[in-house]
Each structure stands twice: as structure tokens, then as C-alpha cells.
Amino acid sequence: VDVILENNTFAYNFAGNIGAVLGHDKDCSFTVKNNIFANNQANSGAAIYYYFNGKGLYLINNLFVKNYSKDDYASVTGFGGGAVNIKNVDYPVVLMNNTFANNRHDYMGGAPYLSSTTTKLINNVFYNNSAPNAPEIIIIATSNPADSTRFPEMNYNCIQGGLDSIGVYVGTGKIQYDSTYLGIATNNISADPRFVNPSLGYGYQFDGLSANWALEAGSPCINAANPYFTVDSIGTEFDLAGNPRIYMFDDIKIADMGAYEFQEIPTAMDKVEILPQSTALYQNYPNPFNPTTTIRYNLNKVSTVNISVYDILGKRIKELVNAVQNAGEYKISWDGKNNIGNSVSTGVYYYKLQTVGFSAMKKMIYIR
Numbered sequence: 001v002d003v004i005l006e007n008n009t010f011a012y013n014f015a016g017n018i019g020a021v022l023g024h025d026k027d028c029s030f031t032v033k034n035n036i037f038a039n040n041q042a043n044s045g046a047a048i049y050y051y052f053n054g055k056g057l058y059l060i061n062n063l064f065v066k067n068y069s070k071d072d073y074a075s076v077t078g079f080g081g082g083a084v085n086i087k088n089v090d091y092p093v094v095l096m097n098n099t100f101a102n103n104r105h106d107y108m109g110g111a112p113y114l115s116s117t118t119t120k121l122i123n124n125v126f127y128n129n130s131a132p133n134a135p136e137i138i139i140i141a142t143s144n145p146a147d148s149t150r151f152p153e154m155n156y157n158c159i160q161g162g163l164d165s166i167g168v169y170v171g172t173g174k175i176q177y178d179s180t181y182l183g184i185a186t187n188n189i190s191a192d193p194r195f196v197n198p199s200l201g202y203g204y205q206f207d208g209l210s211a212n213w214a215l216e217a218g219s220p221c222i223n224a225a226n227p228y229f230t231v232d233s234i235g236t237e238f239d240l241a242g243n244p245r246i247y248m249f250d251d252i253k254i255a256d257m258g259a260y261e262f263q264e265i266p267t268a269m270d271k272v273e274i275l276p277q278s279t280a281l282y283q284n285y286p287n288p289f290n291p292t293t294t295i296r297y298n299l300n301k302v303s304t305v306n307i308s309v310y311d312i313l314g315k316r317i318k319e320l321v322n323a324v325q326n327a328g329e330y331k332i333s334w335d336g337k338n339n340i341g342n343s344v345s346t347g348v349y350y351y352k353l354q355t356v357g358f359s360a361m362k363k364m365i366y367i368r
Contacts, residue, residue: 005032005035010040012038013041018042018045027055029056030050033061033235034061036062056092065211086112097122100129110136123258154183158258159188159189187226193215196212215260224256225255227254282295283362284362293333305324317349
């Protein structure tokens, strides 16, 4: 069974045991996208409790705030996770572009409890979550805490306190911390995400819905997510407020961390220079086209660049670029109707990028 939970607000729900909103046992895959989970309460995983043998869980673009788990038996059972409790072994678990803020567990793992060998955390924000042990994230590695495969892959997240705010549960009542994260962890930051109007405290008495958890100008989470992720890979075209998921300015198209895209134009000091890690030539858009199309390319280092257009017989009919250019992202337009004073004919054409040590060619179609 494939279940999709999308575009909902779940607030002020209560469960005496687990998962006030979603409690799951097995044989289902879940995609949970563009939802708000606020002020829910349970013993463990106040918003979501996802148990063994589920066939995949994808949490995308959700807001988890003010959820509270009060588990009197946590120190014995190992339960945790103020917002989410995930116990899964064999199937993928992906947390992408979520915001976890001001969630609370009375024992361990203020935001998520993670027990999975297949978990990936990408582009999330974990801030001001609370627990006596592991205020932000708890990882369960009781079988072998030295086994790096037990640790989730964590890339491009904002985690308050950094990796030292993540605890590893190694047995009843035993939580260990180690600034040397044993799993894959790259490009994570630990700065204040700078929400527009956050609210304080945890639990029912502090309303999470009336606050504004979007990013303010100057937030370190702006343009800080995985630069190779696209709208398709994030899984939604819009953020939680209905704004374009990847906001464009000055041709930079990088998603923000968390559930909200920053929608203003940052000042020059706020902009983050992202240099491509490889040289690449992209497919023109639109294609087919009439009369103009745009060609995009990346340079990972300063280089002499030539971009030319060829007909189907290999004859060069237009030189678009012939210059030395710095590393960066570029785009150039070609107008087939105004090609050296004459419109080209309908048909197939090729454009080629040539730099020092790199060459690539792609096909495009012009329609009159």
C-alpha cells in the first residue's frame, strides 16, 4: 500500500501511547509532504511513529513545531523522539527540506528518533529542540555503536549545536556523544537559522501555528541546501507557504534549507557564491524553439570558452561565445530568426561547448 499525506495541518492531537497523528506498523510506504505538525502530544513520536517493516518513508517539506513527548518509560524501552520516531531497517527513509523547531522529548531526541540503516537527512533545519539527552537528534545503534553503517547520512542540514547535539543510544540508559560523526556528514551548518517570528517554549501552552517559521534576510540557510538538488528531487514545486520551491536571483538556483524558501532579494552581503564543482553543458530551453532558446553551462575553473552552433552537416553557422571566463554558471541565448541576418531553416542543429580539457555537444530543434 502506498499512502500519500499532503497539504494538511495537524494540530493539538493527543495519543496516550505513540503517534498522535500517524502511527504505523508495517506493509505500507508513506510520502508525507507539505504538512504542518504542531502542538501534538504522545509518549513517543508525538507527530509520527513509524515502525519496523514499513516499505519506505519520505518526509518532504514539512514543518514540525511544538510537538511534545512525555515518556515515563523511555529510559527502559529506549523510545524517544519529540516529533518523529522512526524504526525501520530494510527500506529507505528520507527526511528532506523539513523544519523541526521547539519540539520536546522528556528523555532523548528532541526532534527525531532514528533507528534505520537506510536513513538520509538532506536540507533539513533542526533548531531549539529539547531533551535531557540528545536535544536535536537521537540515533539508535545498540547492536554496534562503532558501526558507521548504523548512522544516517546527513548532508546540507542546519543542526543547532552541530554534531555534538546528536546522541547515540548504545543501551539502556546509555547515551554517548562524539564530535567525530561515524556516518557520512557533509556541508552541515550549526548557525541560528533566523526564523522571522518564532515562538518560545514547548507543548500545548505555546502555540506553534501563530508563529512565522520562514527565514528572514541574512539567514545562513538561504541558498545553502544541496546545490545539485532540483525541484523534482525535492519532490515539490512549492514550499510550505506556496512559494516557488527554488527561488531565483542572479541566475542562482539553489534551494534553501528547511520547509520555506526565502522570497525576497537578498542584499549583496546575503548572497552566497556557489562555484560549480564540474564543468557541464545543459540542454537548451525551450526545445523545440522559435525563435530564441537559452543555453546554460557551468565552468569549474577559469578557462577559454567557445560555444558554437552547427547544422546537421557539421558546418558552423554561429559562434556564440569565444572568450576567457571565470568559474561560475552562465547562460546565453540564440535567436534562430536573426542568425547573421538570415533566419535558419526548420530542422536539427547542434551546439558545442569547448574549454581546456572539456568538450560537450547537444542537439536542439528549431521550428519556424
